[in-house]
Amino acid sequence: MINHATKIGLVLSMAALVGCSDFLEEDFKSELAPDNTYTSSLGFEVGSTGLYAMARSEYNTWGEEGAFIHNGACPYEALQVATDIVLQSGARDGSLTPFATLTMTSSSQFVETYWKWAYGLISSANELLIYSEKNTNWDYPTDKALYQAEARFFRAYAYRTLVYLYGDVPWVETIKNPFELSFTRTPKAEVIAHMVDDLKFATENLPENPDEVKEGKLTRWAAWHLLSEIYLLQGEYTLAEKAALKVIDCGYFDLVKERFGVNKSKAGDAFSDMFLENNQNRSSGNTESIWVMQFEYNTVGGGTNSDDWTRRAWNPQYYNISGFVLADSLGGRGLAQIAPMKWWIGTQGTNASAAGAELPNGIYEEKDMRNSNYSIKRNWYYNDETMSTYQSKCTITDDTWSVGKLFPALTKFFFGKAENLQLTGSYKDRMKFRLAETYLLLAEAYLGQNKPDLAADAVNEVRRRAGATPVADADMNMDYLLDERIRELVGEESRRFTLVRTGMLVERARKYNDDVRGVIDEHHTLWPVPQSIIDSNRGAEFPQNPGY
Template sequence: MKKILVAATAAFVFLTTGCSGFLDEELKSSLAPNNTYTSSYGFEVGVTGLYAYARAEYNTWGGSASSHGQACPYEALQVATDIVVTGHKDGSLVPFENLSYSPSTTFVNSYWNWAYGLISSANELLEKSDNPDVKWDKATDKSLFQAEARFFRAYAYRSLVYLYGDVPYVDKIEKSFRIDFTRTAKAEVLGKMIDDLKFAAQYLPENPDKVQTGKLTTWAARHLLSEVYLMAAKYPEAETVAKEVIASGNYQLMNARFGANKDKAGDPFSDMFLEYNQNRTSGNKESIWVMQLEYNTTGGGGEYEDWTKRAWVPKYYNLNGFTLADTLGGRGLAQIVPMKWWINDANFFEEGDIRNSEYSIKRDWYYNNPAVADKYGKKAEITNATWAAGTLFPAVTKYFYGKSDNLSYGGNNKDRMKFRLAETYLLLAEAHLMQNHKKEAADAINEVRKRSHAPLIDESQASVDFLLDERIRELIGEESRRFTLVRFGKLKERTLKYNPNTQNMEDYHALWPIPQTIIDSNTGAEFPQNQGY
């Protein structure tokens, strides 16, 4: 499968440092912006680095431009919410479940550094693109590369605003060492993000069939812009932009079987999460933006790029009668396990909802080790003990991933749908609900439910909590649940209601602390810590 060009990507990936200026650059190659950002090809190489840096959002231990340095960075945005609890009790994850993290905790620092590293690289490209001596192949190249850079700058600030609130807004490369950064009000940062995404929407390509696999289009920018408008409480604008994506005619909810396994047992919803089925080239017309993480492929992911499989797949192989199998998801570690209130409640998924089919949630497990003859082929019982131990529980199959040539492989190198049309409908529903347009909200939700063969709702059922439940049914594991609950103002309420492991949450936990290294090094101006820390 053709992937985004990766030649010389590392030349433009700059890591941040906490003990000096957090936007300082550290050159990682003999290639430098001054000798490469001189032509369209140089900017193509540079912007490819932004795609690589963006997907490092999921990176664990290394092998990437930016690494979190521990397991479970993405899962830190799932625990201490209403959907999962820790299973494996990974040391990097437990502090985020019991809310004992501090301004010095690894992920508190690494998410900050990842985001500002991406911003720094985007700013570098934007600054160099204004050089009048650049030799552009086409008159539209400059605006195209600027659009991609401005999309990624907004994407990075999205995480910063959700996690830390008011953060320094920086839109240029600092030429001298600075220790006097100040925090920019969240509303102002959101305004800058909106400006970036409006520019990106104007200059990114419109036809998703005429861009390289994994590349951005105007519709990806508009999808993200809809979410940012919601973050900024600009609900009519969020509604308008979401409708533009839906009405574009470029995307559709997948209602028919597709992909390599379309003639095998399954359904259209689960088809989207099978390996190789994420991109338009497979027939998937629901995906709006797909991160390229494919296994053993130039431009794909490495073993440490995405460990989502380890998080969601049970440690079934620890039970007598099981052995590792790619068909069972490979070697998971059950770093998180689903809460029973939603995955085990017969009323949460209504009858006929294909998102609850055996192809999307594995509830029936059968012993597969022929060496244990008395159990082989028999059904294994899920118990409270196996659930608590993480060895067996109803498991979301979206991130099942194994390779028969290496059953212990730790990565999860399926391409990852970041934006898809079903979420656009749910963003539209959110915009309607926030304007008290309940009938229109129900209509948007029902578009998603129709595909899933779930009973349709009427306007009396359209509520914030119903929409949050619907996002679980549709987007479990795909969305950063913390981000969603923070945007709705529901993090504390829903966590205390549903999560038995996080009963000490206070209002201030809606934000993480500012990394202590940033406060300590920024001696030239006041840089206050978030309340509660």
């Protein structure tokens, strides 16, 4: 299915405008060609499966059958660096460095691959939509609307990335035949309006009950959640409020407040339980997950070792310190290509510089559940039984932090398999949308309406679950909300998207990020358009973003 989705998904990809005529004229005659796949409900289920596979391929990297797009450092890292949360660590990767230092150009790797990924997903969604209008062989009368709703959700989801990263981009809702080389840039506001239409259709036609769909499948509540975010991007704060409340008040989801799942009887807490392997889906007792991307280990339809490398991004290279050996209990094999900033994660348990000593817990209260040692590993003990240091504490220092060998680590990205400790990817399912973020979107909507008291109420739903002190109305502002999103969602959200949407990217990066403080300005809120797109679009002018 991945191979088929790749073919049909990249036919219309704007990145394919480089003019490979043989590829563009390929006549698909395999048994999975669209003409003989989209002829029944079963065929549309095959196509739908391809959309889910392409969506989760955003997180992939080197090698294996699923990694057909990026082939570099985990591209998701490029949406975290040059913000207010991480510095590129000493464990550098050349494909990430231009984004961490804001020296990326129109030819930088992820500039093109994110464009290609998004338009590949869009073209596959468009193809399904076109064939759904031709097909008359449905198992159930509701199948046509169902598969159209999934396709329109994924089209909006892909355009979400495009407008955040590039601004004005071509809106495409059909298959161009003959292939078009004269695209123009559709104004961002117009693209967002189309996205809203797609998501409104999805809210009306996706399934309602999350307990009656397969794990990982979309429901209308995922569409409402994403619609709330897109309304915020549009500046429609009242509509964003109403969309978020649709999810919060639907009766299907609750913030996880009690222990559950695989380690329920072991030491831990309710927040960290959500990030243990096999605890992301509703079947495990997770009532908070709205949409979960499926990456299960050794499971048909699951992921590969290259499909999700976020563990490689966040976890330290402790195993390069004498006295340590690889262990699943220590998070497996991370590569520490990014490292958390001290201002928010704190320096508790380290002998890091005195500059950070005033905030040992960073932006967390000590009692905050999200600050517990089950969520942030601050104490590291040598685990090599052959060494005299066995079971003694290894101290985190400025040096171990700066080169990526040891720092306070987020356990939400820990993953390891005793039978293959060299794994660098993660097979853990990814909670893409969860209810805590819906509350924080609601708070953002209230701030947009100048209602800090109601914003504080929404944030305090999340803080009470964490056992943290409620925020006072007078302290509730966008900076506080952005800090709260770190406490709750760090590493889960695409931080660049959040800061661009709220208009805070430049301000927060200048305040917290030494790598880019003297470099970043407003033009960095967008990436450059890939040069290959500009060069290949021979039939019309395709202007570059300002500053590139």
